Amino acid sequence: MRSLLADLFYRNAGAAPDKEAVWCDGRSVTYREMAELVSRYSNLLLSLGAAYGDHIAIPMNNSIESVALFFSAADLGVCVVPLNPSLPPEAVRTAMKAGDVKHIIARRAFFAECEKSGGLDITGFAISLDRDYPGTIPFEKIYEMSAERPDIDYDVNGSESLILTMTSGSTGTPKPIDISQKNKYDRSMAHIRVYGITVDDRILAATPLYHSLAERLVILPLIIGATSVLLPRFTPALWLKCVEEQKPTFTIAVSAQLAQILETLKQPDAPAITSFRSIVSSSALLEASVKYELIDLLKCEFHEMYGASEVSTVTDICFQDSRDKQSSVGKPFDEAQVRILRDESESDFDTDCAPYEVGEIAVKTALQCKGYYKQEAMMKAAMFGDYFRTGDLGYLDEDGYLYFSGRKKELIITGAVNVYPHDIDVVIGRLPEIEECAAFSYPDERLGEVVALAVVEKEEQEINVRALRTYCARNLADFQQPHLIFKLDRLPKNTMGKLQRMAILDYIRTSGIKEC
């Protein structure tokens, strides 16, 4: 075997060359065409000097070419570092440094934006995906490449890094989640088993490909010979149109999307959706009423899962099969074991919670990532023995079902995107008129949560809110933008002077402070 994922893909292409492999944005490719594209991509990378173990960054959009890059990387034993295309240049440079990036593939506008603020430190090649840009190689060169799978004279054993997912990174130390090809394969196989996915399924991915969920949803169908339906941009109407036309049978959606889809589905002119046999909700708990209405309208099996990028899916529940466990996120996959850890300050030794006692959810699983790339200490700090501390709170019942209660770590999840508030604090805290500031989670009907910002002005200084918004727009990524800004006289802190981020919302509400 040469490459776990690429071998399976090429085998499927050989067995059913005319079958539809991927649909995206009105374009569809067969397995034969996809195999040719993957091969051309590999030949392009090799011709430009990509070597085994090299890291290639790409501000990634959802496209057939992006999917091809994953398989090409798997075939050559190189690693893809997908970036959110809205990251500002400073965050891009930080992420690229943390991910040991040698080469880059990006759009012309991205190179131009980075050039404005000092450029990128690239020691390898740079490919421009759209228009020409000085110092880059045009992506069109791919069509001059051979469509034959290239021969390589080294082994790809599957334990190499295949994808580094950046979890944080405007400032400070990003945590690149290191996923090997073997990780991706094992995770795919676990999902295929649990959800009974077959070669006849059409699997919809409707989240960005720079997140692990969509990566899983496009890799999985291609290694079993099924079809991937990739939605390029999400709005509830675009999702419904895609589902109506492409008739997917399975998807894992994020709960914030499902809540918006339900609203659109309830409109009188909404199409009837009948193609799904199974839908899984992930990322955050779905409100019970949303869940029941969706089950009623979509008439398919409805699951909820719990997981994290570091450990993949941990638990799953099918609601039609578990009527008496409706508020649970389910039982662990066969690969996983869950413990609920009591706060260490209360007990030094007996750290397991009793049934129904809330503690931190910790997971031991065969699906765990390789670690945080070159951040061994950070990964070690996240572990409790063999168990990964998720930073989430929950409890188990007497039957081993897991219930999610909230988050322990300071994290804002907006439209299923994890936002680390400290990254925002650091960038905004650089402004001279700010004494202190803190980003925090604010409830939002559409996105679940949005980023809000509390700022304290320095004495005799005034913050110009418009200038502050402009500064945010220029120096933070789109998902980090504060939707609401509040001026406070002080930030809530404990007696040790530590910021109580979770208390800011209460403080604002009880003090009657209005948005600026």
Add this chain to the structure above:
Amino acid sequence: MDEIRDTILEFIEREYKLPDDVDYDNFDYIANGYVDSMGLVQFVAILEDDFDIEFSKEELFSGEFRTIGGLERLIREKTENRE
């Protein structure tokens, strides 16, 4: 193309290129997912700063703001009025 359209397109096409046959005047870039609710906050702040203008709440929720042509007109009116 002028500066206003260039600035709008630079942001809208950050991730995805618009279709070749796009009708700029009537293309609803929000309904077509080119700018989502997170990107919109950033987009508005950048436009206001680049052109030294301010959008009212009504303008932000108007149909005009949602199309490339409409947004272009809106910005042009505001910059001309300022002059």
